[in-house]
Amino acid sequence: MPLVLVTLAALLVIVDYFLKIPGTATVVTDLQNWGVVLAAFALGFGAVNLFYVHTRHISRRTPGQWPYSIVLLFMILLTTAVGVFLAPTSTQYSWLYNSTLFALSATIYSSTGFFLASGCYRALRARNSESAILMIAGLIVLLKNAPALAVGVPILVTMEGWISAVPTTSAMRAIMMGGSLGAMTLGIRTMIGRETGFLGRLTEAER
Amino acid sequence: MLVTGRIFALVTLIAIWVFALGSVSLAKKKLPSFRKLAGLDALPEMVGRAAETNKSVHFTTGGGGSLTDPVLPQLVAAMAVLGHVSELCAKYGVRVVYTVFLSEMIPIATEVMRAGYLRAGKEDAFNAESQVRYMSGDQFAYASAVQGYAERERPAANIMIGPFYAESQLFGETFYRVGSISLAGTARGVQVPFFAVMCDYLLIGEEIYAAGAYLSKDITQVGCIRGQDIGKVYALILTILGFLLTAAGSSFIIDLLKV
Amino acid sequence: MAMDLASVSSIWIAALFTIWAFSFVFRDNAWFKFAEHVYVGTAAGNGIVYGIDNVTRYGWAPFMKGSMYYIVLFLLGIVLYARYHKKYFWLSRIPIAIMVGTGIGLSMRSTVTSEFIAQIQSTAGMKILGVDPLTAFNNLLFLIILLCCIYFFIFTFPSMHTGGKWYISRIARYAMMAAFGYTFANGFLSRVTMIFGRFDFLKSSWLPLPGAMVALPISLILVIYAMLPAEKRPWPKAAPAK
């Protein structure tokens, strides 16, 4: 049954795009809207998983973890309460967002920059012809990305422009084309029921 | 009825489907063989070095994704490699440790590793408790736990295959620093360059699917890889023909693509 | 400073979280763990908040306006959560099937044009005659690299990679390495602008506030203290065993 639905939904959307058949357009509009709402329902999954994991930590008093689990669950509840009862456009919600989530996500993701710097020091080396090319291309782009150098040493801009326009664009285009073939193959595999991982665990009968 | 400007696209889409499905049914009769994958060829040497230095081999599938994500095929490919690595390690008497991010992977990985040890005839040597280690389900908590593991045990070899996110940059640096030889592969395009810089052996993008299909010998997977290969030949022919005709002053292929 | 309590408190909290989150760069520590769990919690909470916002605005609103068949949509949405039930989890496959089906349909129907045909079209349309020699050379090189890279990713015809054809893979790998070098350097640039953004926040918004200049060294010392191994610091003693 679910597999039939997958195929049906996919075919409807595809047919609507390639063929003009009266009637499909309205069905597909609804289907897409429903897709948005269902995706919104699924946004709660993350929180449910966290509840599962962290209530277990708390009830088992996992050493070094359970106090943090309390913090985490408290923050879920607090954020949800403020957002739902006072609306996500309220000043209170944006206060909460700016003090916590915004500051934290920006910082946590930026911090990998330090690891990249030490990676540059240790690993960006001309160990063989391949890594030499990687190193030289990387070095040219690093230097060009310094705005003052780009002004002072115009040859860097020319070289970076060439690396970007010729090897990078063409190699990326080849990778993209390969990836699109993979996506379309995976699509048909899913439509004919050869790829069922998205369905989750198996029922007794299927086992 | 057909929308003009989209006809050639429809034909191509159907052709790609036919390539895939046809290749899968042909693969049932005879499994196609594979070209050499440079990254995979390095595995025996990596495990061998672990045996010499009496150190372990570390395996990870990254700190992100889920079994319902589109990244699932990457995890499937990673499991095929894990099975192969387990078999090699069992043969050489080396301990392989899989640090787990997704708890759903624990039973799957345990089975895969046990099967690998069984193929090497050393099922007794496998200890699921200590070799399949659940670290954490949070990205950075997982990353920090794996970094801690790397500093303590200093594995001789480190194999990273799967859907990697920002942790690729942390892992690449850490394992390089502790002196592990690394083999890495991911089909998440933006992370490949970080692996390319910081790892010794690389499976680039789609190579991980090929590696997975090659090692698992699963008919659907191998057939689909073959189907995509035919699609690539199709692209090569169209590109070359189009380029030559453009040089000759004809826009036949370009116009055909626009139909 | 004419600033209300709300903005001042927000800046203080954000500043402390920024310092704690950065501390991970040097070593994992209790402050970072605290900050990380707050981050994961609020991110999940934000997901719920906007999930509910979407469900009410795009689902409930049309239903109230008379689109009675939207009741089916709500049932499907609720059934999604059956995946956590031991017995009825298979019910959740129905809405998931609709989502997956719509998703792959939408992606496939245009991927074939945007990422396959349009790319062939753009490559095939490049000129080598009637343009200046440098452009002609670059276009030709572009074509060669593209063809070699596609060729490199052909796996199941081993004869295509034997004999004298090793140089095709070589060209492909060299070009990809140049592309990776380019991406790596750009990746570093990305991180630099992000780190600057956070430092700029600390410098321009937080440090001018009264007390911040004192709080900065104190919080740094506390962070460094937390990085010490448990056995080397007087308190807290008990190192939690894993």
Place this chain on the structure above:
Amino acid sequence: MSKQKKSIWEKLEDLPREVLYGILLIAFIIPMLNPFGFPVPITPEVRKWYDTIQALPTGSAIALDMGYSGGGEPEIGPFAVAVFHHIFRKGGLKTVCWATSNEGPLLFDKAMAEVNPDRYGAKYGVDYIMLGYFAGTETAMAALGKSIRGLTTTDYKRTPLDQYSIMQGINDATNFKLVICYTTGQDQSEGYVRQWVTAYKTPYLSNVLALMIPAMLPYARSGQAVSVTSGAQAGQMESLVKVPARGIASADVMTMTEIFVSVYVIIGNIAYFARRASKKKASGG
């Protein structure tokens, strides 16, 4: 021989990361305390982006996706703000915003606080509007392209769309002269190529993290995206629209850190080759 004692090259190769990070921190802090005011060169992509908006006829509608997350705000935000300055100063454009990232509406408010549209006389509901967050990424893009009112009849503050003059005559992708997407996710940056450019031929401007640029280059080359820029180029946009802010301020830091890291790469390589050479000599002699 040199087994007990590490050679200077080996020591240099094994420099603890704390030292490397410390030096990098200095490269951040010096220019922040003492700005040099290095110049910012304008690249063709940014110029093209600017010209594209400049060339829009009065009354054109722009679809704008605030599709980035807070994690990428320090990079993408300054660029988005500079472009808003441009749009509002030019005037006569209808900017219909939405978000495919669930932090988008909050980041929209943040950007507006920074831009202050009032100073250009731009009014909410007349010159610009925020429809809110839409879950489902590509599905949402497709749905919005097909019919906005089919999906929602209110803006993010839940006021009916019909009360806003900006929404008159705007309902689907064909009503827009341009689509702009700021994003930290590849699903979004490529999603608009698939769901808007391919399906409706809407001209597309894409602003992404610098690290995502290579993946977008093929689209720029084939004309599927009019211009692809990174947030790191915010300084250029700021100098084009003459509103210096975070982007220009970051140019000094970029210059310093990029040079420092380039030196890292060079020292790392010297140490590596020197150690190899000294080893060879030792084994040869």
